[in-house]
Amino acid sequence: IFTMKHLVFLLLLSSVCFFALSEVVDNNFSKCKEFFLDTAPPDFTPPVGVSVKPICQCIWDNNDKQIFIYATLYSTTWKIPVYSAYVFRESKSIGRCDVWYIEPQLDGDPEPCMRPKGYGSKIGTNQAVNNDYENSGYDKGHLYPVLHTKNHLSMLATSTLTNAAPQNKCFNRVAWLEHERAVIEDLESCDEAAYVVTGVVPDMQAPKLYNRVTVSKYYWRATCCLKNSQYTGKGYFGPDNNGQVQELTIKGLQDKLSGFYQIHIFPSIPC
Template sequence: MKHLVFLLLLSSVCFFTLSEVVDNNFRKCKEFFLNTAPPDFTPPAGVSVKPICQCVWDNNDQKRYLYATLYSTTWKIPVYSAYVFGSATVGRCDVWYIEPQLDEVPEPCMGPRGYSRGIGTNQALNSDYENSGYDKGHLYPVLHTYDHLSMLATSTLTNAAPQDSDFNQKAWLDHERAVITDLQSCVGAAYVVTGVVPDMQAPKLNNRVYVSKYYWRATCCLKNNQYTGKGYIGPDNNNQVQELTIQELQDKLSVFYQIHIFSNCK
């Protein structure tokens, strides 16, 4: 019943989103990974991460899982978000949420802000982005969602990192549109993992939140009777997105952290 009250309060704007901080193997949302296998990620020394199953309460007060995120409470940005590709047919609702559970506040649902002391200890807040000159760059973008609930669920700060506005609104947006064209030819589900490399040299937002040095994306789906993948990373020296093989992408990322993104995807 309490979830229904929350929904009614926001019915004229957007739904509240619930995101569960879960065990390390994403037990409740493995369906968003190819072969139900999350990427094999080794955090750099001193970097803490939390797996999150991102979900929303629907009109029937039922919980729906929509994607998965590995979030760094040290960097206060996500390492990656993983989702099953869809082609959006809905508009965008830009209410940005936070995760009270990351700061050990016993609230089951995510909200647009926190009132308890300590909110923001382990995560970015809207106030960190104010007058920063950076966009809140989605990892799971609205363009790749498949319904109203999945669209709403993307607007959480655990699914965003500070991104150069020119790159976000031009080259990266063009790339997201090109991925739609590419994945529409897949047979069955297309799996996507989108991540961030933090810039260790750039000033942090509000002396707290690491900005992005690179955004990257890996896709995998069935084509010509085999699982085929592509990798992408940007910005390059020309402020564009570079297309790579999955192995080439992992090799580039190995300079910053160790990650094996997909199993059985060429």
């Protein structure tokens, strides 16, 4: 019997870029807690009327085994992620495959694989699609960036619209890019793996893209790792008034975010 799985396999063979897969899971990220420091996801309280869905971002390897790459808390109301969480161990120069996918499960499709838009009449009800960004003047801004990936599979898994939000082009391509590179240098001095959470503050005053997708007002990042056997954390927030990225303590970052929503980024271990 020719099944959807067979179709996906044939499409994989015909494409240089493999399809990423994701899975919408329970509120505790039960299948991908390893991407959070001490397996504890951030304590996040969504604003009134805002719905969120946890996603374990994963792919199939060459042995048809599902491998989880990172975790995302996605707002189906804003149609952008609240945050993505990942573990940084090393960064390698990986060629980018800029094909973007959607998560059909967010729109009630039983197909578990992330795939291009085009299947099912309800796709896009609860999430952004590529058409939302066309001629918008905004970049698709990665939360888990390609620069922080270590292999081809993790690079592919970042290219999902559940890991991106509309980001000012200049900020994305200059100040935020420089920040991502600086974070690599900082985390390479960790004793072992570093835990990273990168999020977005929505701009509730800006017009939505095609009256659907909320634009990001700020991007933020929190890192924590052992340095000299002591947990060390840093927070980042931007753009500031000069279009740059501001470095903060984790508490300072959480205080700044408290003006928009409540989040405790590393709830079990102080950084």
